[in-house]
Amino acid sequence: xxNEFRSLKTDCGLLLVGLTLAAGSIPVLAFAHPVAYQxxxxxxxxxxxxxxxxxxxxxxxxxxAGGARHLELSLPNRESKLDLGGFNFLLKRWNxxxxxxxxxxSAAYGSESVRAGTRSGTALFDLDLDWESRKxxxxxxxRTTQFSDAGPLHYYSARAGIAPYLAEYGEIQSWxxxxxxxTVEAGGDVEITPLVRVFYKNFLFEVGRSFSNDFKFNFxxxx
Amino acid sequence: xxxxxxxxxxxxxxxxxxAAEKIDVAVKGLVCGFCAQGIEKTFxxxxxxxxxxxxxxxxxxxxxxxxxxxxxDTEITKALxxxxxxxxxxxxxxx
Numbered sequence: 200x201x202n203e204f205r206s207l208k209t210d211c212g213l214l215l216v217g218l219t220l221a222a223g224s225i226p227v228l229a230f231a232h233p234v235a236y237q238x239x240x241x242x243x244x245x246x247x248x249x250x251x252x253x254x255x256x257x258x259x260x261x262x263x264a265g266g267a268r269h270l271e272l273s274l275p276n277r278e279s280k281l282d283l284g285g286f287n288f289l290l291k292r293w294n295x296x297x298x299x300x301x302x303x304x305s306a307a308y309g310s311e312s313v314r315a316g317t318r319s320g321t322a323l324f325d326l327d328l329d330w331e332s333r334k335x336x337x338x339x340x341x342r343t344t345q346f347s348d349a350g351p352l353h354y355y356s357a358r359a360g361i362a363p364y365l366a367e368y369g370e371i372q373s374w375x376x377x378x379x380x381x382t383v384e385a386g387g388d389v390e391i392t393p394l395v396r397v398f399y400k401n402f403l404f405e406v407g408r409s410f411s412n413d414f415k416f417n418f419x420x421x422x
Numbered sequence: 423x424x425x426x427x428x429x430x431x432x433x434x435x436x437x438x439x440x441a442a443e444k445i446d447v448a449v450k451g452l453v454c455g456f457c458a459q460g461i462e463k464t465f466x467x468x469x470x471x472x473x474x475x476x477x478x479x480x481x482x483x484x485x486x487x488x489x490x491x492x493x494x495d496t497e498i499t500k501a502l503x504x505x506x507x508x509x510x511x512x513x514x515x516x517x
Contacts, residue, residue: 236460236505261504294451294508296481333453333478368458368478398455421456 233287233303233327234264235421245405245417249273249382250354262289268307270323270344274385277349281321283309303327311346320347336360336374356380360396372398378407378415387411442472442517445485447498448510452481460505468493468501486517 235241235258244253249272256266263286270281285307293300305325311318322345329338342354360376374396381389392415394407405417452458458476461483465474470491475484483502487493499509 232456235456236464239460239463261506289506292451292506294506296450296510297453299451299453299457331453365479368455368462368476372455400455401459403456421459 232301232421233305233325234258234262234289237261239421241419241421243417243419245415247380247415248413249385256287263287268323272344272352274352274382276384277352278313280312281309281323281344282312283307283321283323285309285323287325298330298332300330301328318347321345333365334362336362336376350384353383354380355383366398369400374398376405376407442489442491443487443493444515444517445487445493445498446513446515447483447485447502448512449481449483449502450508450510452476452478452483452507454478457505457507461502461507464501464505468497 232241233256237258237260239258240255241258241264242253242255245251251271251273252268254266254268256264258264265284265286267282267284270283272279272281285305287303287305290302290304292302303325305323305327307323309319309321311321324343324345326341327338328340329336331337336359338356338358340354340356344352344354346352356378357380358376358378360374362372362374364373366372376394376396378392378394379389380392381387388411390409390411390413392407392409392413394405394415396403396405401421403417403419405415407415409415449461452461455478458478461476462474465471465483465485470487470493472486472488474486476482477484485493485498495512498512502509
């Protein structure tokens with residue numbers, strides 16, 4: 200009976216992914232756990248209309264990770280590629296019996312490639328806050344990117360999610376998430392994106408499509 | 423008679439010291455798959471550990487030690503804190 204129930208939950212998780220893909224959504228944006236357990240390597244890739252990012256980092260302390268990231272910006276007034284090295288820090292964690300909350304900060308520095316050439320002196324700062332239980336998930340992200348030749352770029356996102364069922368470790372865990380995001384300098388309205396997150400062991404995969412038809416994708420693995 | 427009692431005590435203490443243990447650790451902050459994977463990997467790397475199972479539902483970490491190996495509470499607590507969690511309680515049972 201229990202195995203049948205677990206199988207049903209697994210099927211539901213796969214169904215959610217299938218329905219999302221069938222609806223035309225391609226993989227979403229999230230910055231889950233910028234610092235993992237000590238000794239962990241994490242690789243993350245995400246893509247949305249105005250920004251694509253790949254990063255790899257190594258947690259050399261329970262509260263600190265170092266690594267590199269590559270960003271590609273596609274804004275109305277800025278098309279560029281950033282190559283940065285930096286650190287992520289777990290500033291504060293609250294562990295409760297049924298939940299966990301974290302504050303993370305990231306800083307990275309490097310160069311920017313544009314059509315005219317390469318400029319150094321680009322810096323990026325992230326502040327992440329999250330709270331999650333096995334049933335609910337919320338997160339806030341504020342990002343500032345500083346350029347050597349122009350004013351800063353500000354990106355904000357807020358997320359809330361719910362798990363339709365509670366999965367045990369080793370089973371597929373699904374989340375239904377609603378994200379509000381905005382790149383201030385890009386103009387326009389706040390972008391609202393429903394998305395599906397799927398966790399399986401050390402893999403995280405997200406996919407969604409905003410109400411303005413912006414496809415989003417996020418993949419992360421810890422090793 | 424005294425020799426027999428002494429031998430029995432020695433045998434009991436020896437078997438206890440070298441028996442495998444099942445250690446049940448209640449943990450705070452255990453809510454996601456990444457958390458569980460980190461704990462699993464941390465303990466699986468320890469020579470004293472035979473097996474480890476993480477339950478998100480129970481919020482417990484069950485550790486089985488190898489016969490003859492010891493895993494003190496201090497080491498368990500240190501490992502879980504390094505993985506980012508808070509230890510609530512540690513229970514031990516000889517197998």
